[in-house]
Amino acid sequence: MATGTVTPKSATNGKRSFPLEAVVTAAAAPMFVTDKNLVIRHISDAALGLFGYSRSEVVGKMTCADLCRTRLCRTNNCTINNCMRTGKPLTGRTVCQTRDGREMSVNAYCNALFDGQGAPIGGIEVLIDWTEAVDHAGQVSSINDAQAVIHFNMDGTIITANDNFLNAFGYTLPEVQGQHHSMLVEPDYKNSPEYRRFWEALNRGEAQVGEFKRIGKGGKEVWVQASYTPIKDLNGKPFKVVKYATDVTEQKLAQRGAMAEINRLIDSAKNGRLADRADVEKARGDFKRLFQGMNEMLDAFIAPLNVTAEYVARISKGDIPEKITDEYKGDFTEIKDNLNVLIDALNGLIEAVVTMAKATEEGQLDTRVDTSEFQGIWQRIVQTLNDTAEGVVVPLRDVGSVLDAMARKDFTRAVEKDYSGDYQELKRRTNVLGKNIRDAMAQINESANQFTEGARVIAESSQTLAQGAQEQSASVEEVTASVEELSRSIKGVKENAHVADKMAKEAKELAEQGRVAVGKSIEAMNLIRTSSDQIAEIIQVIS
Template sequence: MLVGQDFTILHMNPAARALMREAEADFRTELPRFQADALIGSSIDVFQRDPAQQRATLSTLEAPQVTTLRIGPRELDLRVTPLRDNGRRIGFAFEWTDAGERRRNLDHAAQLAALGRSQAIIQFDPDGTILDANANFLQAMGYRPEEVRGRHHAIFVEPSLRESPDYQRFWDRLRAGEYQAAQFRRVGKGGREVWIEGAYNPILDTDGKVAKVVKTATDITPNVQLLGNLKQLIDRNFAEIDGAIARSAGSAGAAAAAADRTNAEVQSAAGGIEQLAASISEIAESMARSRAATERASDETKALARTTDSLTQAAQAMGGIVGLIRTIASQINLLALNATIEAARAGEAGKGFAVVASEVKNLAVQAARATEQISAEIDGIQTTSTGVAGALDAIREAVATVLDSVTLTAAAVEEQNAVTRSLAETMRNAAGSVSTVSASMGEITAAVQEAGDAMGKTKQAAQVLVR
């Protein structure tokens, strides 16, 4: 926009007119009289609320001045240059620019600069000729700028790929505007292997044709080498790991089987001990009954011993009576003898008395014989009673010994019964514990199998990472 010395707008080129029409609504928010199509021939005072200040500034302007105007939401960059003719100022040139575009360009430039600091960037013609490369890319590939400019992208690939149809299709797709991104194996200076993770970005011109291809990349060679080393390590150790897992699985399976067998044996033993406990309980009850019977036998033996003592005393008493009878019989016999002597003296008168005396004598003799026989029987009874008493004493001592043995045995059986019941309870608990161990061994076996599966998946994942 050309402005005369009197601050009248003389000319506007099409770009300036288009910009003013576009910004007219924004100008009118602050300058209600502003009209884009009426600017030529009007004063530049239309752009200011305080025209006097603007005129004062322009009157003293000797060199180009740049400022930014904010009109509502819009920002415009303005460059004012004094126009001179033979040293005399004849007017001003106003150059208007949309500041938003400048700011966007600055933002894009800052983004590109930031990207260039962290990424390797190289630019190609659509045919693959290298236009430029930043320091990161040159460092990754080991080249200097003059060694790559003007050369083809093929210097970064192996000869076998360079001559392949895949490489030709790669560039055909880029020339067609197709974006491509992946991990690429490239060849650096001296044949050094370089791995990059990058993207080839076709850049289109205003006609929609590919003007150039910009590649942004990151050098991942150390990561790929690390993954390669990891794969070698996994391949080297997986056989041992697989073997260890297999052995662990086998051992766990064998332990589980042993635990199952032990569980069955413990269950069987627990059942046997419970039967033994029942049998011992019956024996304890039988011993208790035997103890009671033995105690009763001991009491009966004591009572019989008392009866035998009474019999012995009675036999002894009968011996005294027999002695008395024997004395009486002896006196009767002596009396009969005297009666016989007296009858002989009496002669005929004493014959009848002699007969009586003879019968009395006979009775005395018979009484003496009977007395002897009774005495012999009583002696036999006494001897028998003494033997019975001795035998009863021996029986009483034997019964006492048996009673003591039965008592001790009953106590031992009762203690054994208690221990057996405790053992049966312990065996039941042990059976439960073995069942738990068996279940745990099953879980361990499953865990080992899961570990084996996980190691297999890890191996596959490592192989995928290496690819």
């Protein structure tokens, strides 16, 4: 192949020829020239930069197949070979590989080169890198496959929509084309300032992104996560709007149902219906697992709460339960420990009360409970129990001391210390008892002296009567007077005896000695009665 001038077949009118190497090297597009054996003879700087090779590595050393490495190379579909064979320019789209293995989507434009006699001597190939365009087209295609897409004019009328959009809203394309976007919104929103501002923003070229509630065919509620993107011309003016949307209706309705169920559980908790649980069967998608987790959480929370409620109820009814032995975690362990401490405190308090009651029953009035084993209010309760026992024991000891003295026939003792309430009354009665016993003893002593004097008078009278009838006769009047005096004495003795008997009965239980003395007084009175009867008989004989 000559390296001077080359004339394309399409330019064989003989008007001009040009230096090929200079043209190719300076070309802005990636291009190269091969001989009829497909060895590269000229290549543009743009092509070297695209593939990553130097000129010395390529020119005269590499074929176009070595450079491009496409699936068409070295096959009957090789573009340059077909151009040389047919003499016609050809185009094709294929994928090339760069030096570092990166793939490029390219459009190849080929033409054959001929000598002056019209014989093919090689070919020229221009490459257009469509990688970004293909990627973009692929992305658009992928988006179109995956999302609901609809196109609008700037006035909101619908241009077209893909199947995803139509299926989501329940329409066919003829039903929506030429209609306004407002057919897809709620009536109130359609007439609102907010909707007007929505389209004003789009006409300013401002994209609108968010979650939107829309209305499908038959009033069907449709929720979409969407972006409304204004497409601008070369002058930067929006000429249409493309909406890319993902149908999130199911998720939205599931979320709404989940929130309703969560609010129901919250209401149940507020109103103490702790047995309520989320209905897992009503949940959709990920919310099913959420409901399961919520139920497990409620079970974990309410189980120890129910145990606490049960224990408190039992304790309130006087039924002290056994300590909790089940295993809990975290803060629930603290609740368990606190309940067990409460149970220990109540059992200790009950034991303390029983101990004090038993000690009182057995007369062990010095028994007290060790307050160091209790804390807080429990310690105060036990201390109050000890103080109560002390308040009972002190007056009982004082009264017992006085009664012990009385038992030892010492009626001079009295309770001196002042007390309150019933203890003061016990003190008064004890002291009154001692005083009554002392008074009774004094009256008994007085009556005994009177009995002695009466007996002496009787004895003297009896001796006088025994001296003979004559002397007796002489002293009848004297004896009569003595008898009358004696009768008066006897009457006084009787009266005193009745008083002494009454007082002795009052002191009977705690003054046994007084009872004995009263008994002796009664015996003396009987003797007096007997003597009186004898004297009466003697007087009758004398008379």
